[in-house]
Structures are given as structure tokens and as C-alpha cells.
Amino acid sequence: xxxxxxxxxxxxxxxxxxxxxxxxxxxxxxxxxxxxxxxxxxxxxxxxxxxxxxxxxxxxxxxxxxxxxxxxxxxxxxxxxxxxxxxxxxxxxxxxxxxxxxxxxxxxxxxxxx
Numbered sequence: 001x002x003x004x005x006x007x008x009x010x011x012x013x014x015x016x017x018x019x020x021x022x023x024x025x026x027x028x029x030x031x032x033x034x035x036x037x038x039x040x041x042x043x044x045x046x047x048x049x050x051x052x053x054x055x056x057x058x059x060x061x062x063x064x065x066x067x068x069x070x071x072x073x074x075x076x077x078x079x080x081x082x083x084x085x086x087x088x089x090x091x092x093x094x095x096x097x098x099x100x101x102x103x104x105x106x107x108x109x110x111x112x113x114x
Contacts, residue, residue, distance in 0.1 A: 023035075023038075026038075049112075051112075052108070055101065055104050055105050055108055056105060058101060059098065059101040059102065059105060062094065062097050062098050062101055063098060066091075066095070066097075066098060069090055069091070069094060070091065073087045073091075
């Protein structure tokens with residue numbers, strides 16, 4: 001290496017063919033030709049997003065329970081049965097839980113910082 005280079009430390013990493021193709025596609029989309037400049041920009045200014053989906057999984061579970069309950073009530077009513085006050089209570093309770101979980105998820109999204 002030349003002594004007068006401003007950037008005198010070389011970093012090397014390996015990629016496979018599909019990763020290289022993806023890098024090329026992203027460089028083209030960003031209209032960047034210089035691979036070294038692109039790599040440096042992504043390493044220094046890029047960021048990794050790690051999302052915790054536990055709240056979303058909880059909501060999916062609540063939604064599954066809610067729809068199963070609704071389906072059972074609908075089958076009973078469609079076969080000549082009645083809808084009971086406890087059915088309405090369960091629907092309203094499940095509905096409230098879903099909205100609470102939705103608010104929790106939205107708050108999590110609001111806290112994501114770029």
C-alpha cells in the first residue's frame with residue numbers, strides 16, 4: 001500500500017454469486033458505479049433492522065381464537081340454534097383484546113428508529 005493513501009486499510013469479504021447479483025442490482029438502482037464507494041457507504045451509513053415479532057404473533061393467536069369462536073357461533077345459529085348473551089360477551093371481549101394488541105403493535109412501530 002502506498003503511504004500517502006488516505007484510506008490505507010483494506011477490508012475483504014466473500015459473497016456467493018446470488019449475493020453478488022443482488023449487490024449489482026442494488027448498485028444499479030442506486031445509480032452507483034464504484035463498488036468500493038457503494039460498500040463503504042452501506043457499511044458506514046446503512047443499518048440492520050431486527051424486528052421482534054412476538055407482539056404480532058400474539059395478535060395472530062388472538063385473531064385465530066376470535067375467528068374460531070365466531071365460526072362456532074355462526075355454525076350453531078345457522079343450524080337453528082340461538083345466539084346467547086355470553087356469545088356476544090365473548091365477541092366483545094375478544095374484539096377489545098384485538099384492539100389492545102393492535103395499539104401495542106402500533107406503539108412498537110412508532111418506537112422504531114432509523
